[in-house]
Amino acid sequence: xxxxxxxxxxxxxxxxxxxxxxxxxxxxxxxxxxxxxxxxxxxxxxxxxxxxxxxxxxxxxxxxxxxxxxxxxxxxxxxxxxxxxxxxxxxxxxxxxxxxxxxxxxxxxxxxxxxxxxxxxxxxxxxxxxxxxxxxxxxxxxxxxxxxxxxxxxxxxxxxxxxxxxxxxxxxxxxxxxxxxxxxxxxxxxxxxxxxxxxxxxxxxxxxxxxxxxxxxxxxxxxxxxxxxxxxxxxxxxxxxxxxxxxxxxxxxxxxxxxxxxxxxxxxxxxxxxxxxxxxxxxxxxxxxxxxxxxxxxxxxxxxxxxxxxxxxxxxxxxxxxxxxxxxxxxxxxxxxxxxxxxxxxxxxxxxxxxxxxxxxxxxxxxxxxxxxxx
Numbered sequence: 304x305x306x307x308x309x310x311x312x313x314x315x316x317x318x319x320x321x322x323x324x325x326x327x328x329x330x331x332x333x334x335x336x337x338x339x340x341x342x343x344x345x346x347x348x349x350x351x352x353x354x355x356x357x358x359x360x361x362x363x364x365x366x367x368x369x370x371x372x373x374x375x376x377x378x379x380x381x382x383x384x385x386x387x388x389x390x391x392x393x394x395x396x397x398x399x400x401x402x403x404x405x406x407x408x409x410x411x412x413x414x415x416x417x418x419x420x421x422x423x424x425x426x427x428x429x430x431x432x433x434x435x436x437x438x439x440x441x442x443x444x445x446x447x448x449x450x451x452x453x454x455x456x457x458x459x460x461x462x463x464x465x466x467x468x469x470x471x472x473x474x475x476x477x478x479x480x481x482x483x484x485x486x487x488x489x490x491x492x493x494x495x496x497x498x499x500x501x502x503x504x505x506x507x508x509x510x511x512x513x514x515x516x517x518x519x520x521x522x523x524x525x526x527x528x529x530x531x532x533x534x535x536x537x538x539x540x541x542x543x544x545x546x547x548x549x550x551x552x553x554x555x556x557x558x559x560x561x562x563x564x565x566x567x568x569x570x571x572x573x574x575x576x577x578x579x580x581x582x583x584x585x586x587x588x589x590x591x592x593x594x595x596x597x598x599x600x601x602x603x604x605x606x607x608x609x610x611x612x613x614x615x616x617x618x619x620x621x622x623x624x625x626x627x628x629x630x631x632x633x634x635x636x637x638x639x640x641x642x643x644x645x646x647x648x649x650x651x652x653x654x655x656x657x658x659x660x661x662x663x664x665x666x667x668x669x670x671x672x673x674x675x676x677x678x
Contacts, residue, residue: 314533315363321537322360325544326353332548341554345397349547352390353540359383360536374434378423381457385415388468395472395502398495399479401555418460425453469506473499479555483621485609486555488592489656490621491663493553497546501539508535556595572601572608574615587627590656594620625664628654632661 333346362380365373373380389411396407426434438454476499484490546552580601586592597620598608612620632653635641641649647658655661 311367312364315360315367318533318537318540319357319360319364321540322353322357325540326350326357328544328548329353345394346547348390348397349394349543352387352394355383355390356387356536356540359387370435370439371431374426374431374438377434377454377457378419378426381422381460382415382419384457384461385418385464386412388464389415392468392472395475395498398498398552398554399475401479401482418456422453422456465509466506469502472502473506476502482555483553485613485619485621486594486605487553488587488621488624488654489553489590489660491667492551492656492660495552497542497551501535501542504535505539553593556593572603572611577601577611577615581627585631587624587631588652588654590651590654592624592654624654626668628661629664629668 327350329346329350333343333350336342336346358379362373362376362383365376365380392411393407434454476495480494480496480499483494487493581587584600586597586600589596594605594608598605601608609620612618612623616623618626632649632655635644635649635652641652644652650658650661653661655664
């Protein structure tokens with residue numbers, strides 16, 4: 304017969320195995336990226352994050368199946384709960400860095416270790432048997448008030464960290480999404496919608512059920528609440544791993560020309576010059592075209608070019624480049640030379656990274672066209 308504890312243990316073991324599997328995949332991908340040190344370091348960091356994640360979920364498994372093990376492991380569990388949120392937040396900060404963010408504050412790392420040190424000192428002073436009675440039956444709360452407060456803080460820490468850091472990540476992603484449409488021609492693919500959705504799901508589903516379980520509140524002991532807290536993270540680990548392996552992100556590269564006093568004759572361009580460059584060079588055929596690439600070809604800088612496009616065409620860089628690709632696609636379709644090509648081949652020849660990206664762009668342009676009719 305499947306018991307309630309077995310269901311909980313299975314629910315908590317699933318993210319452990321998922322995190323370990325993703326850790327190994329990131330480690331192997333880091334080896335494949337050994338020629339690209341920034342990408343290699345990013346994958347090694349994510350592999351370490353998955354390891355800390357697995358250690359955190361292991362504490363939940365021990366809480367259910369091994370009271371003795373959980374008591375001994377409690378400080379590691381508490382530290383992992385805090386560190387994993389900090390590490391995922393740091394990962395999001397790296398992916399969403401637009402060049403104007405502040406350096407990562409070391410207090411994000413120091414505070415979890417200070418809290419864990421206090422917890423360790425309390426664990427060493429209170430006998431394990433008393434700790435177990437307090438955690439699992441509530442006995443000894445009067446005589447060991449200090450331990451009761453420290454243990455209760457585990458749930459408080461879980462709630463705070465699982466709400467604060469997803470909120471900070473959502474803020475960073477929103478800022479990044481506004482920036483990337485004026486930086487990348489593949490903004491629809493690299494706007495981190497998948498990461499935004501998962502952070503929002505975690506914020507809604509995770510903190511309350513697990514905190515209630517750790518506090519021993521009967522309402523949250525239902526398997527439904529257990530799975531409600533475990534499944535979003537399980538899905539998050541898989542989606543994060545997949546998108547990192549697939550490269551569905553774009554780290555903003557600094558523009559050396561930005562912030563420097565560039566002579567006027569090197570920065571000023573006019574509409575005729577710009578359109579002639581697009582017509583002759585066709586830079587939009589590069590599916591990974593960035594505004595910095597285009598600025599370098601025009602001997603100007605990103606800030607000036609971005610302002611120029613917005614002023615002259617009343618749209619951002621991403622939309623302008625994708626409009627050029629749609630025009631190129633129409634030309635290819637009408638050319639007898641490419642009559643034997645499939646629609647997929649023509650879409651790729653026009654500069655779209657993949658067919659899904661083309662469909663998103665076409666759908667958005669059709670929507671904007673309809674809105675313009677009713678203006």
